[in-house]
Amino acid sequence: MEKANQIQIGLLALIILMLGYMMFSGGFGSSSSSSSDSRSKARESLTSKTNNIAANNTAKANEPAKPVGPTTNMKFNEETFDFGNLTAGEKATHTFKFKNTGKEPLVISNAKGSCGCTVPKWPKEPIPPGGSGEIDVTFDSKGKKGKQTKNVTITANTDPVNTIIKISADVAEDPNAPAAAKPNATTTPALTPVNIGGSN
Numbered sequence: 001m002e003k004a005n006q007i008q009i010g011l012l013a014l015i016i017l018m019l020g021y022m023m024f025s026g027g028f029g030s031s032s033s034s035s036s037d038s039r040s041k042a043r044e045s046l047t048s049k050t051n052n053i054a055a056n057n058t059a060k061a062n063e064p065a066k067p068v069g070p071t072t073n074m075k076f077n078e079e080t081f082d083f084g085n086l087t088a089g090e091k092a093t094h095t096f097k098f099k100n101t102g103k104e105p106l107v108i109s110n111a112k113g114s115c116g117c118t119v120p121k122w123p124k125e126p127i128p129p130g131g132s133g134e135i136d137v138t139f140d141s142k143g144k145k146g147k148q149t150k151n152v153t154i155t156a157n158t159d160p161v162n163t164i165i166k167i168s169a170d171v172a173e174d175p176n177a178p179a180a181a182k183p184n185a186t187t188t189p190a191l192t193p194v195n196i197g198g199s200n
Contacts, residue, residue, distance in 0.1 A: 072101075082169065152165050
């Protein structure tokens with residue numbers, strides 16, 4: 001990625017140099033059609049190359065990240081868990097159990113919930129081949145309502161580098177929660193007619 005960025009910067013610098021050279025050597029308003037054609041062709045060629053590099057960089061950015069170093073495999077006992085019915089405000093935790101089924105130590109570098117209401121805790125030490133581990137996922141239903149499905153993305157030295165586990169719940173409103181305060185109705189004072197200039 002860094003090499004591609006250096007190539008892009010180099011090409012942009014080359015474009016600027018060529019445009020500057022063409023402006024000063026041919027002048028503005030030169031009547032030479034061959035000089036103008038050469039400049040147009042050079043611009044088209046450089047623009048095409050720059051666009052191709054940008055397209056290649058975008059394609060690479062959309063590819064899933066490759067793990068660094070030796071890879072292994074992790075297998076979960078279950079990849080989804082449904083908490084069932086919860087009342088808004090409840091916190092629920094489930095433990096996902098997994099095993100390192102590969103031949104290298106398993107290193108989990110990160111685990112992240114799809115929102116702040118879903119918090120995972122994962123082992124920070126390497127899991128040896130054949131070893132087991134656990135990831136605790138806590139779901140906070142505060143402010144939630146209805147059917148909820150949340151993802152936890154686990155990043156490790158596996159291929160693919162990311163593994164996704166899911167939790168779900170059906171959250172009902174808390175019947176004991178205080179009712180939302182209704183805004184006060186604004187009252188407009190009654191207007192009384194004023195007689196200016198006395199009565200007739």
